[in-house]
Amino acid sequence: MDDMAASPSVNLSSSYSYEDYRQTADWLLAQTEQRPKVAIICGSGLGGLADLLENKEVFPYKNIPHFPDSTVPGHAGQLVFGELKGRQCVCMQGRFHFYEGHSIYTVAYPVRVFFLLGVETLIVTNAAGGLNGSFKVGDIMLIKDHINMPGFAGQNPLRGHNDERFGTRFPAMSDAYDRELSALARRAAEEQGCGSFLQQGVYCMLGGPCFETIAECKALQLLGADAVGMSTVPEVLVARHCGLRVLGLSLITNMVVTDYTSEEKANHEEVLETTRLRAQDLQRLVSHFVAMI
């Protein structure tokens, strides 16, 4: 596995330089005195978490240098700094998705900015379809591991020149989701009355924007995936590369269709409806967890 020592001046397909990330981080550091150690990426319909912050300072993505804009209904498109249970946090109220047309590098862009801000822990939340037959709509799944399906096709945010200031060329991913943080989140869930609908499993990312065919769902089940979604993995790869600890939570918003006689169809309205029903529980779990870190 010899890295052919690509020079930074050779424009491989990575579209950002260290200076781009640095400029975004420095701009934010100049706008706020808050120095969060925890970053939270809010999934579809889960942006309400950011509304819970106290002493909020809000930066719409369109005002932040080098930040793209978020285009999906259910995603506000702003970075919110503030305190959750007395802990300084920064929340992405709306994330960037590959299916919106963003490059895989853009999708993960904010995570390196968080690293430069001094963030040490990343909490990622998402909406996902349940593949595991024992799951129910409304369950919250602690992400134990992931399958990076776009990565199988070469779409990896770490592809291209490796800047050692962020991390090593060949990062391990066998410990992508921090076991200590998972155990803590399990305790937080139990203490908040969420234990009865807490699950644990493997999240599989697909590129989207189509929901899966029946054959695809059956294939993902055979691969060992428990939930499927269209996000999260690029951000986690970049977070682990630069040494952030990661906690991942999927809200199971729908069960995927695996039966050719079924009339059911996955749809975004159902996803948002379930997030509305469970948003409060997830918010309580995450805020309690943040207080426990």
Ligand code: HPA
């Ligand atoms: N498939 C992919 N992504 C999703 C789903 C699903 O069923 N539900 C929520 N996000």
